[in-house]
Structure formats: structure tokens, C-alpha cells
Amino acid sequence: MDSKIVLITGASSGFGFETANYLSDLGYKVYGTSRTKPKNSISFTHKTLDITSEHSVDTCIESIISKEGKIDVLINNAGFILSGSVEETEIAEAKSVMETNFFGAVRMVNAVLPIMREQKSGRIINISSSAGVLAIPNLGFYSASKFALEGYSETLRLEASRFNIQVSLVEPAIFKTNIGRSKLMVKNKIKEYDSMRRSVKMALKRGYDNGGDPKRIAKLMANILKEKQPKLRYRIGPNSLLVSLLKKFMPDEINSWAMKKYFNF
Ligand SMILES: NC(=O)c1ccc[n+]([C@@H]2O[C@H](COP(=O)([O-])OP(=O)(O)OC[C@H]3O[C@@H](n4cnc5c(N)ncnc54)[C@H](OP(=O)(O)O)[C@@H]3O)[C@@H](O)[C@H]2O)c1
Numbered sequence: 001m002d003s004k005i006v007l008i009t010g011a012s013s014g015f016g017f018e019t020a021n022y023l024s025d026l027g028y029k030v031y032g033t034s035r036t037k038p039k040n041s042i043s044f045t046h047k048t049l050d051i052t053s054e055h056s057v058d059t060c061i062e063s064i065i066s067k068e069g070k071i072d073v074l075i076n077n078a079g080f081i082l083s084g085s086v087e088e089t090e091i092a093e094a095k096s097v098m099e100t101n102f103f104g105a106v107r108m109v110n111a112v113l114p115i116m117r118e119q120k121s122g123r124i125i126n127i128s129s130s131a132g133v134l135a136i137p138n139l140g141f142y143s144a145s146k147f148a149l150e151g152y153s154e155t156l157r158l159e160a161s162r163f164n165i166q167v168s169l170v171e172p173a174i175f176k177t178n179i180g181r182s183k184l185m186v187k188n189k190i191k192e193y194d195s196m197r198r199s200v201k202m203a204l205k206r207g208y209d210n211g212g213d214p215k216r217i218a219k220l221m222a223n224i225l226k227e228k229q230p231k232l233r234y235r236i237g238p239n240s241l242l243v244s245l246l247k248k249f250m251p252d253e254i255n256s257w258a259m260k261k262y263f264n265f
Contacts, residue, residue: 003029004225005068007061009051009108010078012038014177015127015217019075020044022218023225031064034078051078051104061111070119073225074112076105077127079145081179083201084186085193086140093186094141101145102152109156113165122165125224126153130173130235130243134255137263138193138200157232168230170221171244173237174207175214199265212237 006023010016011032017040020032024044032042033049047063050056064071079101082093105126116122131139132146150169157167189197216236224230235244246255 003027004072005064005070006030006073006075007064007071007108007112008032008075008077009049009104010034011042011044011046012036014179015172015175015214016075016077017042018214018218019077019221022215023222026222028073028225029068031060033060051107052099054107057107057111061115065115071112071115072119072121073123073125074108074116075125075127075221076108076149078104079127079179081139081142081183082186083138083183083197084140085138085190085196088186088188088190088193089141090187093184094144097141097145098148101142102148105149106152113160116160116165117163120164122160122163123225123230124156124160124165124167125221126167126169128153128169128171130171130237130240132169133171133243133247134259136200137259137265138197154232166230167232168224169233170217170224171233171235171240172212172217173235173240173243174204174211175217175237176208176211177214180204180208196263196265200263203263207238210238 006028008016008020011020012034016032017038020030021043024030030044031047032044033047035048035050037046047060049060082097109124126149128149129146131143132150135143153167153169160167220234220236224234235241246258
């Protein structure tokens with residue numbers, strides 16, 4: 001039987017690394033991509049890819065297509081966190097988050113969708129976040145990038161279903177990966193935000209210390225790929241159900257209160 005071809009971004013660490021290895025071990029032919037090489041041993045094929053560059057995306061897709069002739073699954077996973085209040089964030093900094101977390105996924109879809117449309121089949125999974133359900137203080141543009149990905153994916157799912165292409169979102173809560181350690185900070189800090197910054201940092205640190213095992217994300221991906229009719233949204237991790245229930249059933253004022261309480265500011 002021919003193997004399904006899976007392309008995943010952000011495979012040098014965290015969710016992407018675990019998912020690429022896990023799917024490869026299950027028999028998928030996996031192309032895991034990132035700007036740097038994974039540090040640990042891998043069972044998938046690694047390709048260098050910067051999702052902020054159209055040239056890099058096109059070169060990567062062409063090389064996979066020339067070898068395999070198809071792409072069955074695209075997992076848009078690469079992303080990073082920018083820490084800083086909305087007021088402290090310069091436009092260039094805000095754009096850099098959107099370039100990776102949102103337009104990076106868009107670039108990948110633009111390159112892969114025509115191939116899947118021609119094949120009349122495909123799966124696209126976009127990794128969002130609980131921060132794409134309820135916005136987090138001090139991570140305004142990270143949240144905005146995930147909210148953008150949510151709206152985009154809803155439309156993409158509607159439009160692509162006519163070509164037998166199924167689109168899903170995964171909304172993880174906090175998991176133990178490198179994302180907290182590798183986060184970028186805004187350049188220009190305003191001292192009036194210092195106490196909020198400290199409180200949010202401490203709450204997130206507590207979250208990361210007790211965060212989920214990223215191998216759970218890999219298993220969830222495998223389960224989604226097994227489903228004949230995958231759902232639009234999958235929530236996973238500590239508090240992810242609570243976050244979605246708050247969003248669905250509670251007034252905005254209660255949610256603002258809950259976020260301030262959780263982040264202690
Ligand atoms: N961990 C969590 O608690 C959590 C919760 C909710 C959602 N998420 C989401 O899950 C996804 C994966 O995060 P993670 O936690 O696994 O973080 P991670 O361990 O820091 O991994 C991030 C990956 O993204 C890649 N990446 C970053 N910028 C890139 C670019 N311009 N081009 C290509 N690859 C790029 C990195 O590789 P290189 O630096 O080598 O390029 C790395 O492989 C992200 O979208 C994140 O927002 C994470």
C-alpha cells in the first residue's frame with residue numbers, strides 16, 4: 001500500500017518533533033520541516049524551511065512533489081510567542097508574529113491547496129491555541145495571530161470541503177515544549193506594565209511546569225488522521241475544556257474577570 005505523505009512545519013522541537021516521529025513510526029511518510037535541524041534523533045525526513053519566505057516554501061514543496069508526486073496531509077504547526085503588552089509592541093514586532101503564526105500557515109496552504117485540489121483529497125490541520133479562544137494578557141499579538149488562524153481555518157474548511165479536503169484546528173492549552181524558553185520580548189518596555197508582566201510570566205511558568213506532555217499532541221494528530229469526518233476543532237490539555245466552555249457560555253465580563261484572576265493582576 002502506498003504511504004500517505006505528511007508535511008509538517010516546526011518539526012525541530014515540541015509538538016512538531018513529536019508528531020513527525022510518531023506519524024513516521026506509524027508508517028506515514030513524513031517530511032518534517034524547520035529552519036534548524038532537530039537536535040535529537042529522528043525517524044522522519046527533515047527539510048529546511050522558513051515559512052516566512054515564499055521562495056523557501058515553494059522550493060520545499062517542489063522537492064517533495066518531484067519525489068512523491070503528492071501531499072496527503074499538511075500540518076501547520078510552526079509558531080512562536082512574542083511577549084509584551086499591546087501598547088509596548090511596535091508594528092514591525094506585531095507583523096513578525098503574524099508573518100510566522102498566521103501568514104506562515106497561509107503561505108503553506110497557498111502552495112499545497114492546488115496540489116490537494118488536483119488530487120481531489122487532502123487533510124490540513126492548523127495548530128491554534130487556547131490563546132486563540134480567550135485572549136491572554138501580555139501576549140496580545142500571539143493571541144491575535146491565533147484568532148486570525150481560527151477565522152481563516154473556518155473559511156478554508158467551508159471552501160475546501162467541495163474538493164474533498166478536510167480542514168481542522170487543534171487548540172492546545174499549555175504543554176511542556178521550548179515555546180516558553182524561546183519566546184521573544186518586545187524591545188521597548190514601559191514601566192507601568194512591569195507588574196502585569198511579572199504576574200503573567202509567573203502564571204505561565206506555573207502553567208509550563210505543570211504543562212501537558214507534547215507526545216499527547218502527536219497521538220491526537222494520529223487520531224484525527226484516522227477519522228473519516230474530522231471535526232473543525234479539537235481541544236487538548238489542562239483547562240482547554242474550561243476555556244472553551246467559558247467562551248461559549250459566559251458573558252465577556254466574566255471571562256475578563258476570570259483571566260485577570262488566573263493571571264493575578
Ligand atoms: N507549547 C504550548 O504550550 C502550546 C500551546 C498552544 C499552542 N501551541 C502552538 O503549537 C505550535 C508548536 O509550538 P511548540 O510548543 O511545539 O513550540 P517549540 O517547541 O518552540 O517549536 C516551535 C517550532 O516552530 C518552528 N519555527 C518557528 N519559526 C519558524 C519559521 N519562521 N519557519 C519555520 N519553522 C519555524 C521552530 O523551528 P526552528 O526555530 O528550527 O525554525 C520549532 O520547530 C505553535 O504554533 C504554538 O503556537 C503551543
